Amino acid sequence: xxxxxxxxxxxxxxxxxxxxxxxxxxxxxxxxxxxxxxxxxxxxxxxxxxxxxxxxxxxxxxxxxxxxxxxxxxxxxxxxxxxxxxxxxxxxxxxxxxxxxxxxxxxxxxxxxxxxxxxxxxxxxxxxxxxxxxxxxxxxxxxxxxxxxxxxxxxxxxxxxx
Amino acid sequence: xxxxxxxxxxxxxxxxxxxxxxxxxxxxxxxxxxxxxxxxxxxxxxxxxxxxxxxxxxxxxxxxxxxxxxxxxxxxxxxxxxxxxxxxxxxxxxxxxxxxxxxxxxxxxxxxxxxxxxxxxxxxxxxxxxxxxxxxxxxxxxxxxxxxxxxxxxxxxxxxxxxxxxxxxxxxxxxxxxxxxxx
Numbered sequence: 001x002x003x004x005x006x007x008x009x010x011x012x013x014x015x016x017x018x019x020x021x022x023x024x025x026x027x028x029x030x031x032x033x034x035x036x037x038x039x040x041x042x043x044x045x046x047x048x049x050x051x052x053x054x055x056x057x058x059x060x061x062x063x064x065x066x067x068x069x070x071x072x073x074x075x076x077x078x079x080x081x082x083x084x085x086x087x088x089x090x091x092x093x094x095x096x097x098x099x100x101x102x103x104x105x106x107x108x109x110x111x112x113x114x115x116x117x118x119x120x121x122x123x124x125x126x127x128x129x130x131x132x133x134x135x136x137x138x139x140x141x142x143x144x145x146x147x148x149x150x151x152x153x154x155x156x157x158x159x160x161x162x
Numbered sequence: 163x164x165x166x167x168x169x170x171x172x173x174x175x176x177x178x179x180x181x182x183x184x185x186x187x188x189x190x191x192x193x194x195x196x197x198x199x200x201x202x203x204x205x206x207x208x209x210x211x212x213x214x215x216x217x218x219x220x221x222x223x224x225x226x227x228x229x230x231x232x233x234x235x236x237x238x239x240x241x242x243x244x245x246x247x248x249x250x251x252x253x254x255x256x257x258x259x260x261x262x263x264x265x266x267x268x269x270x271x272x273x274x275x276x277x278x279x280x281x282x283x284x285x286x287x288x289x290x291x292x293x294x295x296x297x298x299x300x301x302x303x304x305x306x307x308x309x310x311x312x313x314x315x316x317x318x319x320x321x322x323x324x325x326x327x328x329x330x331x332x333x334x335x336x337x338x339x340x341x342x343x344x345x
Binding site for chain 2: 032033034035036037038039040041042043044045046047048078079080081148149150151152
């Protein structure tokens with residue numbers, strides 16, 4: 001009887017081992033790993049938004065010249081990231097311009113050429129800077145260009161002071 | 163006497179025969195078990211080695227087919243605070259399963275990226291890099307049916323553009339070699 005029991009137990013154990021081995025094979029089959037050779041996917045970069053048309057308000061300061069306040073709407077974000085600043089460019093309109101100017105739009109503006117600087121962007125819906133022209137040569141015009149790092153957007157149309 | 167002895171030896175002989183038979187059965191079962199174990203080891207070995215001999219024992223495992231997708235231009239230089247969404251660094255491809263069994267795409271590995279700037283612009287090589295070196299597990303693995311048609315594969319956050327990327331990188335397209343792993 002003991003021999004029978006041992007024999008039966010042995011048989012059962014071996015069958016179980018065999019079944020486990022087969023089961024293990026199925027598990028191994030499920031862990032097949034297919035690795036492709038390197039194949040091309042694609043990605044693309046966005047582009048900068050175009051600057052929004054500014055408005056320019058001129059204020060006569062008498063012997064001190066003119067003050068120009070340039071205001072423009074904030075440009076759309078780069079998929080959630082706002083631009084870091086704006087480049088404000090001045091030019092002479094109809095032979096106008098400035099012989100010498102300063103302010104928050106640009107540190108120095110000489111003979112209407114200007115040394116453009118980046119006006120840091122604020123988080124609001126509108127942006128603004130002010131330029132004071134000590135010696136005016138006529139009505140200047142302005143345009144704004146959005147900036148993000150080394151990227152530049154297309155400049156806005158020119159806007160003349162009113 | 164004869165009947166006595168025959169009667170006496172009969173059961174003994176039968177019992178002996180029965181024990182032999184059980185031993186044989188046990189042996190057969192043992193052999194079967196060993197063969198099964200052996201088979202299992204062989205299959206496991208094939209699974210890990212992927213040798214040609216093993217492939218001949220079952221269906222052939224063919225790498226899934228990867229083709230370029232249609233990218234959405236979202237990438238820009240990475241802010242110091244990181245991208246606001248993982249969609250910005252997405253890569254786009256299609257994958258198809260040529261095998262007679264379903265597979266599941268689980269990860270991709272990005273290789274060296276090539277840059278194609280817009281006409282008249284320049285964008286230096288190295289302006290765009292893999293966000294993570296090595297395999298990137300897919301947040302949602304893609305299951306491909308047996309012999310499936312091409313299916314879109316988008317991997318968010320796979321790449322990023324360096325903060326100092328030049329202005330000419332605007333609108334550029336990027337070839338992103340990917341090694342796709344499926345199980």
